[in-house]
Amino acid sequence: MQGELASHSYPIAPSTVWEILQAAGIAPAPQRSGPTWRQFLTAQAHGIIAADFLHIDTISLKRLYALVFIEHGTRRLHLAGVTAHPASQWTVRQARNLAMTLGCRMDSLRFFIRDRDGQYTRSFDAVFEADDVEILLSPSRAPRANAICERVVGTLRRELLDGILVCNEAHADAALTEYIRHYNGHRPHQSRQQLAPDSDQAPTLATVTDLHTHRI
Template sequence: MLRHQVAVRRRQVHRPDLQPVDRVVLAALSRLLPRQRWTAFFVTPATLLRWHRQLIARHWTYPNTRPGRSPVGKGLRELVLRPAAENPTWGHRRVQGELARLGYQIAASTVWKILHHAGVDPAPRRTGPTWRQFLTAQAHTILACDFFTVDTVLLKRIYVLFFIELATRQVHIVGVTAHPIGAWVAQQARNLLMNLDQRAAELRFLLRDRDTKFTTAFDTVFTAAGIDVIRTPPQAPWANAYAERWVGTVRRECTDRMLIAGERHLASVLDEYAAHYNGHRPHRSLDQRPPSPPLPPVDLNAARVQRRPILGGIINEYSQAA
């Protein structure tokens, strides 16, 4: 007994870290010594008794073999979830019938439990498209808008209103102001539709958040042009992800790297950046092409590539020399 305690002590630096086998040995050997000799242990008698109870419990514990159906395997569980995800109108009985046709015997109640535990709603609640599906299918007819702010060197906050075409990712900076009142915002909407001219007839939806700066007059400008205004859910910036992503891009590449003096300075900077973004900056979702790419040169020669710095040199553009 003493030898085993010494061996345990030698393995430790501070408090003894007993392994399960050590507890079993000490609990078993405690029954061979008189109770008054238990004070020789480096653990309390209560601890020895608890270890002994655990030893007995483990000895008489048998595997839990509950009656009923055998659990569904991982492969079959994934097979149940797949058609439910790919067919939003299918309920649990429709899924069970399709699996039965393929030769898989599984009860309808089991299918329901699998779908329920996976968080899959019943068919009537998931028949509508998700935001991602809606935006992808209707991208060529959707225009999104939003505000973002820039603080000047004198800590004056300036608001920027922009629009982005989801299909082409082309950005329109329509206004910069320190006081975005409702009348000003509505006038910027009219200016945008005038600039879009014939392209405005192809648009069907305007996506915006619930910012109070977007007034009824602002919405009326678009509804009068046959464009439905869709408000995103409250506190859900991901629902207007294209606009949110562009705000992050312009901040990282432009406004966070400059000191802005005032409204006129910011308007000039953003006009130059928007021209770069729309005409030169490659976009991954557009196969590394800019939203409005220039015509490719006829003769490609690496030696003739020239660099043109913009925005004071914080961004570089490259093109074929004339």
């Protein structure tokens, strides 16, 4: 008899499950009382840094990979490096270089968001954990969990990479470095009231010179 009952399944409506849990005093998902992911990112923006890879195809059909980091609070963008072989050792080295570049600013960071790519090893995470930065892994196939970094990757494609032919690693590195200099120093950001990442005040109106009369 028990075997016969076990071999049959009976569909139960979600409302029935909810009533049973309510009667037993069990909340379906206690975590729902906390902040949403978006609220968390907004509240902790000044302590968050995120990373992502983007691929670049050269004119010889060789695929390159660039590792970029972005600070949520200031939207400051960092190019870690460009390589054709993003091995784990290379990735760890870029993380160490970033930590040295940030210097004392690492003390203000509390969270590091990354996906579950195999290039991010335990040694890579240890670079950030050494400065008490907590690693937050985004869920698989959930680009919105790392939306700011995904968005800047799209910006790099639309405003730079889609408009040039990349020859090799050195060319890609030089082009990205030059664009990121513009991005951090001059490109306005809506989330920062149209300020560039490296700017603390709005730009003043440029003085226009009459080239014919040399008058201002």
